[in-house]
Amino acid sequence: MEDNILEIINLNKNYDKFKLCDINITLPRGYIMGFVGANGAGKTTTIKLIMNMIRRDSGKINVIGKDNIKYEIPIKNKTGYVGEQPVFYDDLTVGWTANFAGKFYSDWDGAAFNELLTRFGVDKTKKIKQLSKGMRMKTALAIALSHRPEFLILDEPTSGLDPVIRDELLDILMEFIQDERHGVFFSSHITSDIEKIADYVTLIDNGKIIFSEEKDKILNDWKLVKGDINKSDDYRDDLVGLKVSKTGFSGIVKDIDAFKACHDMSLLTIDKISLDDVLLHLAKKENQK
């Protein structure tokens, strides 16, 4: 398993009021990883560390099999990055911006860029400030894709975009991953996007990785348990992130068989889980600590 497109080993970063603690993430080539977590959980900090935009305190990051600091230039040549808010010059045109960005890459493919723009419906002669949020993201994505990267890193690419554009973006990512040497790492708090196309999901909360696993395994293993309010205390210890409302309670369990063995299930409902349920309940558990 040495052919990982991204490998993060015991990564640490301390700020005064926030710290990233022993982050470990591995993404093999050929797959998409969704990086989820609440606002302020550490998603952007992690991504900036991968891109070597901020300095790490300790740990190791390998991108495309190489140390991200030592081999920064060759790695960036092969990495497409779209930040949360693409930084462009507002008064200049899309075409100028691409021309400018292209100069930094040895494999810049202007024809591919023009093709992508046409496909995305972005007018090259427009000034950046005239573009809508969706168009801006598409421009950034077109730039990120036009130097033939192997690895795409996207920080919240879908936030603030309408469902149609989000769907188009997912399509583009799926297309990118048709080449099994490619990989995608994208953060989002729109869990439905991740639920659709991600192969792996990493959940971060308060600077710590809660899990980093195959998505199907997460969605299969965890179950949502619901029941009547006056019984909720019986289950408090065995359910994760117990939520109590006026009429009922809900919580999640990882090992439903073990749970079944020690509880009377006749009064409970077991449900398939969504990524949202996992996030809501796990985040709740963290708050209770």
Place this chain on the structure above:
Amino acid sequence: MFIPISNNNPRPLYEQISEGIKTKILRGELMPGDALPSIRQLAQDLKTSVITTKRAYFELEQQKLIVMRPGKGSFVADYDVDEITSLSLRKIQQQMREIVDEAKRTGVLREDLENIFYKILEEEYCGR
């Protein structure tokens, strides 16, 4: 290739995909030797993850319905009809046993069980 998958279906996605393809094979819509879409292509078409379609294909390969040739793609296998039939009969037998067990445990009468069974048969096979 259209494969009906639904988020409302309680069965896992990979199973829905493998069952969908299996049905097409057993009905003869896909013949031995026919090429299947690549794992990645299918994932894109169905908007699912690559791991999900991969798992679906592995399931089918285990049932000897398809063969996966690295670098070439996946093809419908020259499957043994009898073997497939006996496999699915065995699976059905096991599922029925589970149903009967469940009925016994909850005190459902044999007669009621039979009635349910015939009623379902009536509904499912009626007019075919």
